[in-house]
Amino acid sequence: MTAPLRSVTDHQAHVAALFGPARTVRVPIADALGRALAVDVAAAVSLPGFDNSAMDGYAVRATDITDASEEEPIRLPVAEDIPAGRTDSLTLAEGTVHRIMTGAPMPAGADAVVQVELTDGGDQTVAIHGTVAVGTAVRRAGSDIEAGDPALLTGTVIGSSQIGLLAALGVAEVEVTAPLHVVVLSTGSELIAPGNPLEHGQIYESNGAMLCAAVRSAGGEATLVHFVPDDVGQFRSRLDEMIDGPTAVDLILTSGGVSAGAYEVVKDALTGQGVDFLKVAMQPGMPQGSGRYTSATGTTVPIVTLPGNPVSAQVSFEIFVRPPLRSAMGLLAHRRRIQASLADDLRSPRGKRQFRRGVFTHAGGADGIGSVVPIGPPSSHHLRFLASANALIDIAADADDVPAGTTVEVILLD
Known part of the structure; x- marks a missing residue:
């Protein structure tokens, strides 16, 4: 009997539950860029300090x-x-x-x-x-801020102007949320590092670089483990090596090896090891996995396993990983969602929530909500269209034919 598909919302909740509360660290103000302030900062001096x-x-x-x-x-x-x-x-x-x-x-x-x-x-x-x-x-002295007044509040994300204010107030260090360290593993014996010649049947590895960049863009720190072959023993050994290494690991993120076929090394290595594998009612990105893996020395680390097709991996990161990752670092979790008018007809598989690549423009019609143009087919290997997109079009699971002019929800990307 085929197991029912998990909804996108339910899987988001399962992944989010893997993350704990934000940790804090005290750093020099120059190293606080992009981090969220963990405590209020009051002005120790007035600005200006004198007329x-x-x-x-x-x-x-x-x-x-x-x-x-x-x-x-x-x-x-x-x-x-x-x-x-x-x-x-x-x-x-x-x-x-x-x-x-x-x-x-x-x-x-x-x-x-x-x-x-x-x-x-x-x-x-x-x-x-x-x-x-x-x-x-x-x-006049104190015309900007008086000594003792609040200067920056907890939760403020530190940018260049905040660093300028802190420096002007004589603050050398601040307490901020700590970045999470994510280890990214891409699996597949067919993967070759860019810059090397390809043999027949081989492809250049792209998911690792893409997901590491996604982690860093979200505010985290990423370590890429290159080219784990399709061997269960080697996969577990490499995983344990990273978890028990000198740098603490907050999350393991894998791509590939989670489908229903043979040679699915991630699924084979982690089934029964605290990781659940299932299918989510979405396109792209149906095969997913999440849980907590315990190394041979007893260290337990959250793990999220993403599908191997590049569009599926990136969309899955956006929908499942990026929000709780940012929340666990005290940062705004969700990207901006807006309403837009669909510029072209779309078809979507009923029963699956579809995330189509799109280009959003602010030039809207009489309602002024802007327009989104779907680009590329829905298949999960069309990476060039994802690279050209500035939005994901979120099509509900109960939709199939979505005509042009329909108001749809759009997730704005960077």
């Missing part, structure tokens, strides 16, 4: 130049030069100015900065050709 000039010009008392004009400039002595980085405290005497550079500390008594373009640029005395209001071109 400073917003432009090159002259620090003045605004009342000293209330009558300045182009026709009758006011001339005042330049008592001090204040470059950025000067650390002594200065006081501006009435009837004088201090030449000041952008970012330099304002002298006590000054309440405005006259930009250099309103002057003749003098360094002993300066002719000022216009008036300014109190506060002009002055950056």
